[in-house]
Amino acid sequence: MKKTIIAVLLVLLSLVSLIALSRLVTPKYADGIIEGAMIAEYYKETTDHDVLLIGDCEVYENFIPADLWNNYGINSYIRGSAEQYIAQSYYILEDSLRTETPSVVVFNVQSLSFSEKRSEAYNRMTLEGMRWSPSKVGAILATMTEEESFASYVFPLLRYHERIFDLKPTDFTYYFSVPPVSYNGYYMRVDVRPAENVPEGKPLADYSFPEESWKWLDRMADLCREKGIDLILIKAPSLYPYWYGEWDAQVRDYAEEKGLTYINYLEIAGQIGIDYSTDTYDGGLHMNLYGAEKLTAHLGDLLTSEFHLKSRRGEEALEAVWAEKTARFENDKAAAVAAEQEKANGEATD
Amino acid sequence: MRFASVAFPLFLAALLGLWAILPRRARPWLLLLASAAFYLCAGLGGIVFLAGVILLSWGAGLLLRREQEKQKAQIEEEAPDRARKKEIRAVFTRRKKRILRCALGILLLDLFLVKYLDFVIRGGASLFGADPASFPGLGIIVPLGISYFTFSAIGYLIDVFRGTCGAEKNPARLALFLSFFPIISQGPICRYGDLSETLFEGENLKGENLSRGAMRIAWGYFKKIVLADRLAPAIAAIFADPSGAGGMATAAAILMYTFRLYFDFTGGIDITIGVGELFGIRLPENFNLPYFSGSLKEYWRRWHITMCSWFRDYLFYPVSTSGFMTKLSGKIRTRVGPKAAGRVVLYVSSFLVWAATGIWHGAGMNFLVWGLCNWAVLMISEELEPLYKRFHDRFGFRGKAWRVFMILRTFLLVAMLNLFDCFDGVGGTFGAAAALFAPWDPGKLALTGLEIKDILILLFGGALVFAVSLIRTKVPDLRGAIARRGTVACWAVIFGFTLAVLLLGAYGIGYDQSAFIYNRF
Incomplete structure (x- = not known):
């Protein structure tokens, strides 16, 4: 009996040690490439959302939930991650709808253009952040690259064991918990790099989106319809990767057929005041804070006018949550703008 | 399924769990199912081939057993004198030999067709001036562990023929012996008589x-x-x-x-x-600290022990005691002397063993040359043995330092011989050996x-x-x-x-x- 108890205790000790080591070597994404922590951050939310925005960097760098709250009383969250495949978007939506039913889901259609599995690193950043559920299993199976294995998602030690040689102080600092890295999924950038000499897209042999992509978009549309959620398709005003007219026409036809709203922000960028010399931080790929403010204003107007979302200002609990979030956002924004200004002044002096 | 995969420990854990809850009698069946599942992971074609080898071995084993029983029955029935008994035995031995030869022929032919035919065709093509690389190959997928289970099957049949183990009546038990999942991919090459002592016991987990x-x-x-x-x-x-x-x-x-x-x-x-x-x-153990060997001969007693003993028992001994060898050795004994006769038997038998060992490792000229190089070194060492002895007696090189020197020398020799294993052709090996003389x-x-x-x-x-x-x-x-x-x-x-x-x-x-x-x- 004594031997059995010792054996059981030793097995437990082994398991705990392995889990603890696994946590240690798994990247925390608390600094540097913080995008890896964004998907997991959603689970810290305590409120239900009116709007969920889903997609890749064209979403999480282009819309500001804090502005939607402050200016429209809309409680929103961006479930975005770098190079999010459309299959991942579907499963992230499915995962979110397990616990809440927003009025509107906004999906950026850029990911329709590719269905092949391209990057293990981006996969990890998206999939590892998801909580274990059938949606996560589905997302892993649908999108992991050939070099990946399902087991390495279950036991991250199998993937990150070599990090034991490259541990950083942050691996210990953020061992138990990672501080918020985004603002309801928004990734703030305040620097400016104007778009210059953006090349035209090269002609393609075939402009059709992969069948696989349509399948996932259908599933997203069906899921939203089942839950009574309005799905809005958008194309962010990114100047590259090039968004072809042929692609746009296909999405437009699809939206019309399904009765969905589709907004190509590239077309209306001028109309809503996007200035590519001041509103982007990387030459036209992503919006900076100033561009994001303009896009958010347009989306807020659309949500209230076309989708009749009511302001939830006055809901005490929500107000309290947002007071804290807004304070943090405004503080960080002011600090980032000041730092950027200082940097610009320094460069001007040099 | 590879040993070095996440699936294998999980497979093993599940198997241990099932083993613990199943009754003792059912456990060998569990192992057989697990072995089939393990093997299926390597492809369906392989398991069909393996099943063929199992059935053939089982059938041939039973035929050998029947002949043995008939022989026993006839001897009991006739109660013959010594001469008649010998005669009866000779008749049945001839019959058993026919069965054994037939079964071994099929097994070796299978092995040849699957593993070596491409190599032979390519070799033939190059003999006639064609570019062997231009031959696309037959595209036969070599079943996992073919050499191991074929050799185990051959060993089993020879043991049944010799009477060192009884023929297995239950095909499932023989199937488990030949397909037991831990050994199927890289050995050790097991003997039925040894493994059957514990394989079918279904012992409780301890x-x-x-x-x-x-x-x-x-x-x-x-x-x-x-x-x-x-x-x-x-x-x-x-x-x-x-x-x-x-x-x-x-x-x-x-x-x-x-x-x-x-x-x-x-x-x-x-x-x-x-x-x-x-x-x-x-x-069975397959290694005994091989890199602590002081000579190549010792190394081959410590490295891949089950393969070496297999070749010794099932090839070297039968060849060296065959009719042809006996005749040859007799002739040499008469004309040159008994020492020379013994040497010729040793050289020829060893040559065959090492050629077979080389080819067993792979269908390529490099493996054949590797085997023959081993043979040459071993035979030269054998010839120089008296010289070494005189040298040691005269200069007294013994003790730990000398042993360390011998171990290092053997290790380097083995390292150089292993070079044949690293390249597809012999040319690559010699190229690498030549590179040793390039600037360091x-x-x-x-x-x-x-x-x-x-x-x-x-x-x-x-x-x-x-x-x-x-x-x-x-x-x-x-x-x-x-x-x-x-x-x-x-x-x-x-x-x-x-x-x-x-x-x-x-x-x-x-x-x-x-x-x-x-x-x-």
Whole structure:
């Protein structure tokens, strides 16, 4: 009996040690490439959302939930991650709808253009952040690259064991918990790099989106319809990767057929005041804070006018949550703008 | 399913769970099902082939048994005198030989068609001036472990013929013997008489077996995943272009390959034997500290022991005592003398054994040349033995220092012979050997791609393997000694090595998770 108890205790000790080591070597994404922590951050939310925005960097760098709250009383969250495949978007939506039913889901259609599995690193950043559920299993199976294995998602030690040689102080600092890295999924950038000499897209042999992509978009549309959620398709005003007219026409036809709203922000960028010399931080790929403010204003107007979302200002609990979030956002924004200004002044002096 | 995959430990855990809850009689069936599942992971074609070999061996074994029973019955019925008894035996021996030859012929023909036909056709093409590379090959997928289960089947039939083991009536039991999942991919080559003692027992799980087995498995994984697989890319990088890498890097790669082969093969066998131990199944040892050998002859008594003993018992002895050899040796004895007769028998029989050993390792001229080089060195050593003896008697070279020198000399010889294993053709081997005479530039060692952390892991890991080997020369049952220290000591060893494998192992993205080298033989 004594031997059995010792054996059981030793097995437990082994398991705990392995889990603890696994946590240690798994990247925390608390600094540097913080995008890896964004998907997991959603689970810290305590409120239900009116709007969920889903997609890749064209979403999480282009819309500001804090502005939607402050200016429209809309409680929103961006479930975005770098190079999010459309299959991942579907499963992230499915995962979110397990616990809440927003009025509107906004999906950026850029990911329709590719269905092949391209990057293990981006996969990890998206999939590892998801909580274990059938949606996560589905997302892993649908999108992991050939070099990946399902087991390495279950036991991250199998993937990150070599990090034991490259541990950083942050691996210990953020061992138990990672501080918020985004603002309801928004990734703030305040620097400016104007778009210059953006090349035209090269002609393609075939402009059709992969069948696989349509399948996932259908599933997203069906899921939203089942839950009574309005799905809005958008194309962010990114100047590259090039968004072809042929692609746009296909999405437009699809939206019309399904009765969905589709907004190509590239077309209306001028109309809503996007200035590519001041509103982007990387030459036209992503919006900076100033561009994001303009896009958010347009989306807020659309949500209230076309989708009749009511302001939830006055809901005490929500107000309290947002007071804290807004304070943090405004503080960080002011600090980032000041730092950027200082940097610009320094460069001007040099 | 590979040993070095996440699926294998899970498969093993599930099997142990089922083993624990099933009644004793059902456990061999569980092993058979598990072996079939394990084998199915390697493809459906392979299992059909394996089933054919099982059925053939079973059928031929029963026919041999029937002849034995008939012989016994006739002798009992006739109650003959000595001469008649001999006559009856001769008749039945001829019949049994016909059955055995027929079965062995089919088994060897199968092996030839699947594994060697491409090689023979390519060789034939080159003899007639055609480019062997232009021959696309027959596209036959070689079933996993074909050499191992074919040799086990041959050994079984010869043993039944000789009467050293009885023919198995139950095809499922023979199927389990030939397909037992831990041994099917890289041996050891088992004898039915030995393995059947524990294979069908379905022994209850015991703490001692579990801890001993788990220690051996963890040690095997350590050697394979931490050491062998970390060396693999460095060796491949140098052998991709030995002449460009220069002398020092090529020499380093040759030594690294020899270590890798040891870590890889012995690691695999450790896992195999450890898995057997978990279920209370005793598998034969395949190594006995081979790199501590003082000569090539000794090395071949310590390396891949089951293969060497297989060739000794089922090829060397039958050939050296065959009618042809007896006649040949008789003629030489009369004309030259008894010593020469003995030598000729030894040389010819050994030649055949080493040619077969080479070819057994792979369908390629390099393997054949490797086998014959081993033969040549062994025969030259045999011839020079009296000279060595006189030398030692005169100069008194004995003691530890001399032993160390002999071990190092043998290790280097084995390393050079192993070079035939590293390239597809003989030309590549000689090219690499020639590269040893290129300038020795230490800077070229960087071509291995080994980082400081790799070198440290290899040095510490290698030192650990060396230390354990040294301890084993004094304490052969090291695991037994650890087990006697109690549960915590066993756990510390098992968990320590598991942790080392998980943290320091060369696996995952960025590594080409290599199969065990001996899987391809």
